[in-house]
Amino acid sequence: MLPSWRPGATRDAVVGFLDAALDLPADHRVACLDNDGTLWCERPSYVQFDFLAHALAGATTVDPALRERPELAAVLDRDLVAIEDLGIERVALALIGLFTGHSPEEYTAAVQAFLERARNPLLDRPLVRCTYQPMLELLDELRRRSFTVAIVTGGGVEFVRAISQQLYGVPPELVVGTAIDYETGRDHAGNIVLRRTGSVSGGAVEGAAKVASIQAHLGRRPVLAAGNSAGDREMLEWALAPGRPSLALLVDHDDAEREFAYESVAATVADAEPIVDVGRRAGFTVVSMANDWDTVFTGPT
Amino acid sequence: MLPSWRPGATRDAVVGFLDAALDLPADHRVACLDNDGTLWCERPSYVQFDFLAHALAGATTVDPALRERPELAAVLDRDLVAIEDLGIERVALALIGLFTGHSPEEYTAAVQAFLERARNPLLDRPLVRCTYQPMLELLDELRRRSFTVAIVTGGGVEFVRAISQQLYGVPPELVVGTAIDYETGRDHAGNIVLRRTGSVSGGAVEGAAKVASIQAHLGRRPVLAAGNSAGDREMLEWALAPGRPSLALLVDHDDAEREFAYESVAATVADAEPIVDVGRRAGFTVVSMANDWDTVFTGPT
Numbered sequence: 001m002l003p004s005w006r007p008g009a010t011r012d013a014v015v016g017f018l019d020a021a022l023d024l025p026a027d028h029r030v031a032c033l034d035n036d037g038t039l040w041c042e043r044p045s046y047v048q049f050d051f052l053a054h055a056l057a058g059a060t061t062v063d064p065a066l067r068e069r070p071e072l073a074a075v076l077d078r079d080l081v082a083i084e085d086l087g088i089e090r091v092a093l094a095l096i097g098l099f100t101g102h103s104p105e106e107y108t109a110a111v112q113a114f115l116e117r118a119r120n121p122l123l124d125r126p127l128v129r130c131t132y133q134p135m136l137e138l139l140d141e142l143r144r145r146s147f148t149v150a151i152v153t154g155g156g157v158e159f160v161r162a163i164s165q166q167l168y169g170v171p172p173e174l175v176v177g178t179a180i181d182y183e184t185g186r187d188h189a190g191n192i193v194l195r196r197t198g199s200v201s202g203g204a205v206e207g208a209a210k211v212a213s214i215q216a217h218l219g220r221r222p223v224l225a226a227g228n229s230a231g232d233r234e235m236l237e238w239a240l241a242p243g244r245p246s247l248a249l250l251v252d253h254d255d256a257e258r259e260f261a262y263e264s265v266a267a268t269v270a271d272a273e274p275i276v277d278v279g280r281r282a283g284f285t286v287v288s289m290a291n292d293w294d295t296v297f298t299g300p301t
Numbered sequence: 302m303l304p305s306w307r308p309g310a311t312r313d314a315v316v317g318f319l320d321a322a323l324d325l326p327a328d329h330r331v332a333c334l335d336n337d338g339t340l341w342c343e344r345p346s347y348v349q350f351d352f353l354a355h356a357l358a359g360a361t362t363v364d365p366a367l368r369e370r371p372e373l374a375a376v377l378d379r380d381l382v383a384i385e386d387l388g389i390e391r392v393a394l395a396l397i398g399l400f401t402g403h404s405p406e407e408y409t410a411a412v413q414a415f416l417e418r419a420r421n422p423l424l425d426r427p428l429v430r431c432t433y434q435p436m437l438e439l440l441d442e443l444r445r446r447s448f449t450v451a452i453v454t455g456g457g458v459e460f461v462r463a464i465s466q467q468l469y470g471v472p473p474e475l476v477v478g479t480a481i482d483y484e485t486g487r488d489h490a491g492n493i494v495l496r497r498t499g500s501v502s503g504g505a506v507e508g509a510a511k512v513a514s515i516q517a518h519l520g521r522r523p524v525l526a527a528g529n530s531a532g533d534r535e536m537l538e539w540a541l542a543p544g545r546p547s548l549a550l551l552v553d554h555d556d557a558e559r560e561f562a563y564e565s566v567a568a569t570v571a572d573a574e575p576i577v578d579v580g581r582r583a584g585f586t587v588v589s590m591a592n593d594w595d596t597v598f599t600g601p602t
Contacts, residue, residue: 027466104516148474161520165328172520173449173474182516184509184535192509192539194516201517202502208485208493215405215483215495216502217518219462219473234485238493 001141004134004295011292013247013285018141020245021223028244030222031142032176032214032235033135035153035160037228038251039168041130043260044122048159051114052095053078059098069094096156096180097198104158104182104194111162123259129299131167132251134292135226139168142224150218153177154206154231176217178205206231211238228253230266230275233282240283250279255289258296302442305435305596312593314548314586319442321546322524329545331523332443333477333515333536334436336454336461338529339552340469342431344561345423349460352415353396354379360399370395397457397481398499405459405483405495412463424560430600432468433552435593436527440469443525451519454478455507455532477518479506507532512539529554531567531576534583541584551580556590559597 001018005011021029036042053075060066060076067073071094074082083091099107118127142149151170153160157177164170179201187193205213211234214222225232225239226249236248253262264275276286289296302319306312322330337343354376361367361377368374372395375383384392400408419428443450452471454461458478465471480502488494506514512535515523526533526540527550537549554563565576577587590597 027472104520104522148472150474157517158520171328171449173451173518175520179517182513184512192512192535194512194539211485211493211495212483216458216480217474219405219459219476221405234493238495 002134002137004137004293006292006294008292010285010287014138014249017224017245017247018145021145021147024223024245026146027220028223029142029145029147030218030220031147031149031224031226032152032210032218032222032239033139033149033225034227034229034232034235035151035177036155037253037264038226038232039131039135039151040127041120041123041132041259043253043262044120046155047115047118047127047130048155049095050118050127051111051159052098054114054118055098055110056095071095093198093200096200099196100198102196104196107158107196108162111159115163123297125297125301126299128163128167129297129301131297132293133295133298135251136168138226139170143169147224148174148218148220150174150176150214150222152205152210152214152225152235154204154210156180157205174218176205176210176213178203208234210235214238223247225249226251228275229264230278231264233266233275233278236279236284237282248279248282248284249287250276250284251287251289252276253289254291255293255296257290259289303435303438305438305594307593307595309593311586311588315439315550318525318546318548319446322446322448325524325546327447328521329524330443330446330448331519331521332448332450332525332527333453333511333519333523333540334440334450334526335528335530335533335536336452336478337456338554338565339527339533340432340436340452341428342421342424342433342560344554344563345421347456348416348419348428348431349456350396351419351428352412352460353399355415355419356399356411357396372396394499394501397501400497401499403497405497408459408497409463412460416464424598426598426600426602429464429468430598430602432598433594434596434599436552437469439527440471444470448525449475449519449521451475451477451515451523453506453511453515453526453536455505455511457481458506475519477506477511477514479504509535511536515539524548526550527552529576530565531579532565534567534576534579537580537585538583549580549583549585550588551577551585552588552590553577554590555592556594556597558591560590 071091157179161172161175164175181197181199181201183195222239223246225236228251240246240248265272266275266278372392421431458480462473462476465476482498482500482502484496523540524547526537529552541547541549566573567576567579
């Protein structure tokens with residue numbers, strides 16, 4: 001069990017939870033896992049950002065006028081300062097707008113076509129093999145114990161759904177994430193059509209919104225949550241509850257050698273502090289990528 | 302198979318679809334079924350309305366001042382004319398507001414406690430045994446064929462989730478419906494708490510909104526849809542698509558003897574017309590409760 005996890009306190013906590021979970025009623029066995037930085041690599045850039053930048057580059061060859069929009073020019077130039085100045089939300093909306101009017105099937109096909117070829121430039125691996133092997137093993141163990149395994153992402157729900165079954169064995173309806181609004185209408189033959197709009201439905205699924213979205217979408221409270229950033233904090237706290245087995249896993253990116261070393265900072269009453277410190281205080285099980293994982297990635301590069 | 306369905310064209314269409322569906326890839330096997338009037342009886346009143354009226358009666362014994370609100374007085378008096386005059390939406394919001402500040406668990410417990418005792422006064426049966434036996438048999442056959450079976454209801458999603466596993470074998474995350482917004486906060490000990498608000502999130506899930514909600518929530522297009530009213534029309538049309546097996550079932554309440562006889566009217570380009578007529582033209586399979594079902598209800602009364 002969990003062959004890529006090194007023996008030690010972290011693995012013991014995970015195994016201890018898996019054993020204890022067998023005492024839970026089946027309908028309490030719910031696990032909610034963040035995606036970016038928790039199930040797969042989010043550096044040097046979010047995969048969804050790479051996808052949108054790629055789509056933008058393609059669209060610009062057809063319509064060079066797109067470059068006149070400052071949000072899109074900043075992305076085409078990979079100008080991080082300009083992106084920061086414009087505001088990430090405004091830039092994200094401009095990119096999402098590239099798919100306005102597309103059907104869900106068209107969007108999914110575009111994501112899948114991109115991921116068939118795209119690579120992580122620093123890890124020098126295909127993006128679809130930048131998933132963390134120890135976490136894939138954990139997903140399998142959870143399912144073996146009849147857990148309902150859901151992904152709860154701040155990223156676009158349709159983006160993650162396009163690959164969730166293939167990469168994680170998670171069906172689309174068990175992906176919760178930031179959603180765009182859809183518009184329904186009829187085509188000239190009178191058939192119902194469903195089209196993406198450019199507006200985000202109900203805001204980004206980060207922080208406390210992850211807790212509310214889990215309730216809205218899944219209708220059950222998780223007993224296991226996993227994340228890696230300040231945006232996962234409330235979800236992890238929500239999973240921990242007295243009187244029943246529970247586990248809050250926080251992946252610490254402390255492995256500059258095999259992956260990346262970086263910190264996520266949370267706002268606390270005292271001050272801004274690393275989520276790892278906040279998490280330790282809150283009872284999270286911190287997973288040191290460098291120390292707790294024997295293997296990070298697998299498969300041909 | 303389907304012992305409560307009488308031999309005939311309708312049963313043949315259902316069985317033909319179930320056979321053909323075996324040729325579909327597993328991830329295309331998605332079924333979306335309306336609840337009120339499709340899986341269980343919605344007359345003489347919606348079960349959720351009965352629940353809210355019951356909760357209101359209880360709340361009024363504690364706080365008689367509730368009667369001063371015209372929306373609530375109309376419900377307490379079962380004054381259908383006053384409810385119509387005030388507008389069903391306004392009355393519904395006033396009733397939903399009775400649970401503002403409650404946790405999801407408290408709300409679920411209240412629904413379950415109500416349904417343990419509540420009866421349908423005209424059928425003289427417990428409400429939990431006012432489900433349609435032929436539809437329960439269909440749910441079982443779909444699951445036997447590895448379908449993902451979802452309920453898509455205009456009713457409150459949390460209300461249906463409270464009973465979906467017990468009555469239909471459908472887990473909470475596969476119930477799509479009208480949702481209220483949640484509010485997250487912290488209690489005095491710093492623990493995350495989740496509370497119902499009095500506002501509806503994104504409008505009622507009826508008509509075209511059923512199609513958009515299926516995409517948003519399930520991320521897959523159904524190949525079977527079942528409904529009984531004009532509010533199900535778009536969902537049923539959406540399930541029918543050329544080039545693959547599909548089935549749109551429309552339950553026709555034409556059985557005054559064993560259940561009720563009533564019509565749902567849809568707005569069409571021509572004029573308002575019964576959904577049964579609209580459906581026949583659109584290729585729906587109309588289920589005559591009187592003719593196609595051998596048994597409607599089962600279990601002790």
